Amino acid sequence: MLKAERAAYILHRLQELYPETPPPLDHSDPFTLLIAVLLSAQCTDERVNQVTPALFARASTPQQMITLTVDEIREIIRPCGLSPQKAKAIAGLSRILLEEHEGLVPADMEALERLPGVGHKTAGVVMSQAFGVPAFPVDTHIHRLAQRWGLSSGKNVTQTERDLKKLFPREYWNRLHLQIIFYGREFCSARGCDGRVCEICRHCYPKRKNPKLTLKA
Structure with a gap:
């Protein structure tokens, strides 16, 4: 599966799983x-x-x-x-x-x-x-998933952010940032998945036999 194909699948699946993306931090302004x-x-x-x-x-x-x-x-x-x-x-x-x-x-x-x-x-x-300005904030969780899903091989969050912005349409950045975080917490956490367990990891890399070691941000 090509990187663009993985990105398209991930975008579609996350839209299905998380059609609503309420900000996780309570605030009023x-x-x-x-x-x-x-x-x-x-x-x-x-x-x-x-x-x-x-x-x-x-x-x-x-x-x-x-x-x-x-x-x-x-x-x-x-x-x-x-x-x-x-x-x-x-x-x-x-x-x-x-x-x-x-x-x-x-x-x-x-x-x-x-x-x-x-x-x-x-x-x-x-x-x-x-x-509401398009941005793609990358934390350590998004950095980890981007590597597990073969979307970036960046050694730091700066490179991962650049790679993700190139892969996904600008109009999806704000929602996708949160959708990846939600998915990571629910299905692909640091300890809950090693690149071979969750649905997206298995779909993107069905033949992966060894844990995916990710570069720390």
Whole structure:
């Protein structure tokens, strides 16, 4: 099966399995989404959704957030892990939004990536889910599945993102990003599948005899 054929099958099957793609992180606007995505680094979405209600009850806007000290933010978000760095980033980006962007989250990748604690993946999620701009944020899970499915042999998430953008039509990027994550969690997790177990792996590589070792992002 050629790579283009695998991509076409995967796109079709994921559309069937996940016709709806609700964002996994609870939020009410671009700012609360930005904070939730920042908190999700090395943390589960479920844990983030347990923590953010208390944080947003205190501060759901940049104006409110800067009234909290870094230590206050840190105490609230502690269950998410990496709380010292994340609290400092949340305080810093809130101040920058007020000073440079009139308190609004910019709908611009480069401007987002200049904010403290906001990397390329976080910026991509905000662009796609808050503003509907086509993006293909690649995390370690998407990176793993792209290799298992023979869509990319990239040694890092940057190369994997480029490969996936070439394979799939731009109008599908935002939904497909989430569909791959949903599928990976349900059927093709790091421990639940080794490239020979789940439906898509078996369809794409029916003769694969050995586990598919993936390059870490």
